Amino acid sequence: MEKGKVLSLEDRIPKIKEHRRRKANRRLIFLISLFFLLIMLVIYFQSPLSHINEIKVEGNESVPDKIIIKNSGLKKGNNIWKLDKKEAVKNIEELQEIKNAKIKLGFPNTVYLQVKEFKTIAYVSTGTEFHPILENGLIVVNNHEGGVPVSAPILSSFKEDGVLEHMAKELKELPPEIINVISEIYYTPKKTDKYHITLFMNDGFEVSATILSFSEKMVHYPSFVSQLDPKIKGVIDLEVGSFFKAYETKESNNKNEGE
Known part of the structure; x- marks a missing residue:
């Protein structure tokens, strides 16, 4: 075929027909696929799978x-x-x-x-039940868990008032390693301090403190205990300063009686 030769109408018609046929086939395939897709969607939405x-x-x-x-x-x-x-x-x-x-x-x-x-930071005892105290300070009345985790301290003699809320906020400020070493916290108010509390620790020590400065003082508990003889138990007073008083033993009582 010579360059630049113009095709006659007879030569062009078959090519045009072929192009139109392919285009029509593609359109038909698309419509059939869409139809089956819609059918499948209808079946899916009517079936248990949906x-x-x-x-x-x-x-x-x-x-x-x-x-x-x-x-x-x-x-x-x-x-x-x-x-x-x-x-x-x-x-x-x-x-x-x-x-x-x-x-x-x-x-x-x-x-x-x-x-x-929310993390449970403690449990408050009502005498017959234990209610979780969450990290946000809320007390869960309906305890779904049904038990008391070993890692959470138990609060006793508290009432559901501002004192308990203050206690919860102070506990929230403490790191987990401090919380885990506390066994029980008793509300033991004094005439001079209505926020006084007594703690019994898992390591055998007793702590006398006030809620007002509880988290500030207790954060240093590991450092304070490391300076004590672990064999000699007693009361760690954190109310005003920080000092330790050993429990009186039978030997010391006998010695005092002899004197």
């Missing part, structure tokens, strides 16, 4: 799964694509122990409730 089959809770320690699931308002069988995530999160975060919550969907029909709890 309904919640399993609800899993992650990140909880104190609050049982069933309590979180119940508060979320989600139930098995609900349409997974119609659930209101914001409303469910709001409902979960209404639980005192829950700091924040998230909801994620897992293929094909699993819902994950991911929560973060």
Whole structure:
């Protein structure tokens, strides 16, 4: 074929027809694929696959799964694509122990409730029950956990008033290594100090302190104890200054009687 030769109409018509046929085929394939996709979506939304089959809770320690699931308002069988995530999160975060919550969907029909709890810094004893005190200072009336962890100190003789709230705030300021060494805290007010408390430590020492300066003084407890003889137990007074008074032993009593 010579360069620059003009094709006749007879030569061009077959090529135009072929181009149009290919274009029509592509369009037909697209429409058929779209039709089947819509059919599949209709079948999916009508099938159990689009309904919640399993609800899993992650990140909880104190609050049982069933309590979180119940508060979320989600139930098995609900349409997974119609659930209101914001409303469910709001409902979960209404639980005192829950700091924040998230909801994620897992293929094909699993819902994950991911929560973060406030830490329990102590337990307050009411005589017959123990109620957790959270790091935000709240006292949980309905204890879902049902037990008392070894690492959390127990508060006794406290009433649900400003003194207890102040105590909770002071405990919140302490690092975990200090909290873990406290066994019990008793509210023992004096005429001169209505905020006076007595602590019994896991290492065998007793501490006399005031809530007003509790966290400020107790943060130095490990340093103070390291200077004492671990075999000689007694009272560490942190009310005004910092000094130690050993318990009286039978030997010392006998010696005093002999004198």
